[in-house]
Structure formats: structure tokens, C-alpha cells
Amino acid sequence: MSPQLKTRRDGQVRPARYRSLQMPVLLWLTMVWVALWGDISVTTVLGGFVVAVIACLVFPLPPLRIDAWVRPLPLLCLVTRFAVDIVVSSVQVAWVVLRPRRPLRNAVVEVNLRTPSDIVMTVVAEMTCLIPGSLVIEARRSTHTLFLHVLDVGDQAGVERFRQGVLDQEARLVRALGRHVEHLDDPASTPTAGEFR
Helix, strand or coil: CCCCCECCCCCCCCCCCCCCCCCCHHHHHHEEEEHCCCCCCCCHHHHHHHHHHHHHCCCCCCCCCCCCCCCHHHHHHHHHHHHHHHHHHHHHHHHHHCCCCCCCCCEEEEEEEECCCCHHHHHHHHHHCCCCCCCEEEEECCEEEEEEECCCCCCCHHCCCCCCCCHHHHEEEEEEECCHHHHHHHHHHCHHHHHHH
């Protein structure tokens, strides 16, 4: 998300100041504080809220707008498939480690995501990293491209299978939480960057 620019009275263009105190961020930081202390009391909650206010004033963040539309059935499909992928990949990685010695063919795979959203790119990257055998080594925000190191892909067909798996995961995520999903079926249709934030 590029910073919004504001023209001052003297003609200088500078990044617009963000509203420092955002209630969702304050509540989230307070919950983290309470969880770290492991005690739910009035003192802990109030202390956490004060620390959250100070942190937000010292380190202001840009507003985070998440325009999500939760669809229960696709969300269940996303979570179930993610759990299955973790189990299957864990078995595959264990087999790679335990099998008789043979040379591994690792690869760095470039995946161009179809949804121009920083949140989608971040969640897809995190979900992919949580599946054993793959690791994001670079994420290009300007082109919404992920570069992933993949364990033992074998050949070009294995690279294409992995790339399609990441794109399928992106599609499941957007279908579960995004408002606009038309671009997933029609590659020529590209949504604007604000359609899923």
C-alpha cells in the first residue's frame, strides 16, 4: 500500500499523517499484553491499554482496511485443504529425509499472484511457509510475485505442480474471504488493488 500524499499550503507534497489511535489496533495490542502477562485483571487490562496507546502514538501505523466477505463453506474448504496439505507435505518431507540417498533437486519457483492485494500476498506467503518443504525467500510487492524455495521438486512438471498449488491456495483464500472473485476465473480481468484489503 503506497503512502497517501497530501499537498500542504506552501505547495510541498508530503505523506499524509495517519490517525495514530485506531481502536482495533489498540484492542489487539491490549489482548497481546494480557496474554503475555497471563493474568486477566483490571490492572493488567488498563496497563495494556495504556501501553498500546503509547506504542501507537510513538509508532503510528497506516490504517488497515480489510474489506472481507466471509463465506463459511469456502472458508471450511480453505482450512480443511490447508490442514491436509500440512499432513501430506510432512509425510513427503519425512520420506525425503529417511529414504536411501539420492540427489535432491530443489528449485526456486516464481509465482505471480492474480490478486493485487498486499493482504492476500501476505496470507498466501504465510500459509505456503507453514506447509513443510517450501519457504518464501522474496516477495515483490510491486508485482505481487512470490519467490519460493521448494524441496525436491524433481523436474519441470514438479515446478508447475507447485506453482499451480500456490495459485489454487490464493484462489481458495480469495473465495473464502474476498468480495470479488471474478478475476480468478478470467485471467484477462484484473481487479483494482482495493478490492480485498
